[in-house]
Amino acid sequence: MAGIQDVAQELNVGIIGGGYAGMAAAVTLAQHGIPVTVFESAKQLGGRARGVLYNNTQLDNGQHILLGCYHQTLKLIEQVGGNIKEDFLRLPLQLTLHNRFELKAPHLPAPLHLLLGLLGAKGLPFGERMRASRFMLAMRNARFTLAHDTTALELLRTHKQGELIRLLWEPICISALNTPVHKASAQVLLNVLRDSLNGARSDSDMLLPRINFSALFPERAEKYINRHGGAVFTSCGAEAIVPMGKEIELVTARGTQRCSHVICAASPTSSARLFRTVPQLAPIAEQIEAIPCQPIYTVYLQYPERVRLPHAMLGFDRGVAQWLFDRGQIAGQLGLIAAVISAEGVHQELEQEQLVQKVAQELHKQLGITRVPLWHQVIAEKRATFSCEVDLRRPAQITPLPNVLLAGDYTAGAYPATLEGAIMSGIRCANEIRKAS
Numbered sequence: 001m002a003g004i005q006d007v008a009q010e011l012n013v014g015i016i017g018g019g020y021a022g023m024a025a026a027v028t029l030a031q032h033g034i035p036v037t038v039f040e041s042a043k044q045l046g047g048r049a050r051g052v053l054y055n056n057t058q059l060d061n062g063q064h065i066l067l068g069c070y071h072q073t074l075k076l077i078e079q080v081g082g083n084i085k086e087d088f089l090r091l092p093l094q095l096t097l098h099n100r101f102e103l104k105a106p107h108l109p110a111p112l113h114l115l116l117g118l119l120g121a122k123g124l125p126f127g128e129r130m131r132a133s134r135f136m137l138a139m140r141n142a143r144f145t146l147a148h149d150t151t152a153l154e155l156l157r158t159h160k161q162g163e164l165i166r167l168l169w170e171p172i173c174i175s176a177l178n179t180p181v182h183k184a185s186a187q188v189l190l191n192v193l194r195d196s197l198n199g200a201r202s203d204s205d206m207l208l209p210r211i212n213f214s215a216l217f218p219e220r221a222e223k224y225i226n227r228h229g230g231a232v233f234t235s236c237g238a239e240a241i242v243p244m245g246k247e248i249e250l251v252t253a254r255g256t257q258r259c260s261h262v263i264c265a266a267s268p269t270s271s272a273r274l275f276r277t278v279p280q281l282a283p284i285a286e287q288i289e290a291i292p293c294q295p296i297y298t299v300y301l302q303y304p305e306r307v308r309l310p311h312a313m314l315g316f317d318r319g320v321a322q323w324l325f326d327r328g329q330i331a332g333q334l335g336l337i338a339a340v341i342s343a344e345g346v347h348q349e350l351e352q353e354q355l356v357q358k359v360a361q362e363l364h365k366q367l368g369i370t371r372v373p374l375w376h377q378v379i380a381e382k383r384a385t386f387s388c389e390v391d392l393r394r395p396a397q398i399t400p401l402p403n404v405l406l407a408g409d410y411t412a413g414a415y416p417a418t419l420e421g422a423i424m425s426g427i428r429c430a431n432e433i434r435k436a437s
């Protein structure tokens with residue numbers, strides 16, 4: 001494989017895709033004075049983390065949550081003008097499954113906050129809580145590294161996690177990896193636990209955005225890129241990548257642009273389509289196409305303004321709705337509840353109206369919310385993320401063509417499909433190009 005250093009020429013980077021990965025790459029390059037042009041096929045920036053306006057209400061295509069350990073994401077948001085204190089509701093680690101289980105980490109340095117939080121968790125006998133603490137200590141001693149990857153379920157069973165699997169680890173695994181425990185990579189789950197629960201206490205904080213996901217980073221990033229001499233075009237998809245000697249011709253909806261480098265940060269399906277026609281990249285297209293996907297459904301229910309949940313974020317044990325978010329407490333959108341259903345499951349067989357009814361019934365039964373929603377909106381992202389399975393082969397950011405790089409949450413990395421994974425992949429691509437300059 002040729003090294004990226006072999007390419008010696010004036011830098012001028014074309015970036016395909018204005019999601020979090022593409023915009024992270026563009027900001028990193030623009031910051032260092034490297035000319036960039038972003039081509040985004042949609043009307044709006046943000047990709048799978050974007051704002052959606054419905055019924056005069058600002059929603060997202062899915063309720064997202066960030067963790068305190070998403071250092072790169074938080075840093076980039078600030079770099080482009082965000083203010084983490086104002087942009088997010090920051091909650092110290094607290095996991096509540098309504099009327100069934102509650103883990104609240106005390107204000108102590110890590111990892112004591114977690115160990116004491118586990119020991120003090122409500123809803124389980126002391127022996128079970130001890131087993132959870134022992135499991136975390138064992139993983140810590142093993143530096144959160146397995147000799148061989150296995151499923152999360154297998155690992156948890158080996159460590160005799162019993163009922164804790166359903167009440168604690170499965171909700172964490174599904175929301176972090178968007179993959180059921182019987183398929184999920186134990187190693188990737190451990191990577192998330194290592195960074196969120198075993199770092200500084202603030203790393204385990206949960207950050208719920210008060211503004212929509214296009215506004216949070218990509219739209220600010222666009223202004224930053226413009227200020228630094230770059231350009232961002234929306235409604236302008238890339239149609240082909242054509243290698244021309246040491247340069248790349250990027251065919252887009254607004255004509256052809258010659259680039260020293262191209263970072264392909266489009267969705268996996270689009271990236272595979274663009275790579276398939278370039279012989280050196282075709283094997284990567286095949287690799288991308290073999291990656292399985294998982295859905296995420298978000299059911300928004302607008303109740304009268306005085307309806308509120310007991311917590312800003314609340315889980316249901318054995319519900320169709322896994323996590324509920326009170327948008328009133330998070331973003332001042334009173335009475336608006338977002339119910340999130342991650343990964344595959346029986347909910348995929350329901351019509352959207354049936355799903356709404358089921359979620360509303362659960363809110364009625366579990367929380368006594370008897371009011372009928374004023375309106376509802378289901379956003380079903382059927383290919384929300386890759387399925388983070390055992391020993392999954394993810395494509396590297398560097399490709400056999402030294403001036404074509406690949407970014408995106410599904411590319412090689414320690415994290416599951418997350419904003420942080422996407423951002424890290426974009427930064428990695430940008431840094432590879434910087435090394436060549």
Ligand SMILES: Cc1cc2nc3c(=O)[nH]c(=O)nc-3n(C[C@H](O)[C@H](O)[C@H](O)COP(=O)(O)OP(=O)(O)OC[C@H]3O[C@@H](n4cnc5c(N)ncnc54)[C@H](O)[C@@H]3O)c2cc1C
Pocket residue numbers: 016017018019020021022039040041042045046047048049061062063064065066236237238239265266267268270271296297298381383384385407408409410417418419420422
């Ligand atoms: C419903 C939902 C909930 C989620 N919840 C969380 C969460 O709570 N926490 C978390 O960390 N992560 C969450 N994620 C995952 C997170 O949103 C993704 O990991 C991240 O947004 C992926 O960013 P990306 O830039 O890699 O890809 P994308 O966002 O897919 O960006 C790719 C961009 O490329 C554009 N594009 C495609 N083809 C072309 C083309 N030919 N030319 C130009 N542009 C093109 C697309 O329009 C898109 O804007 C969630 C995802 C979904 C869908």
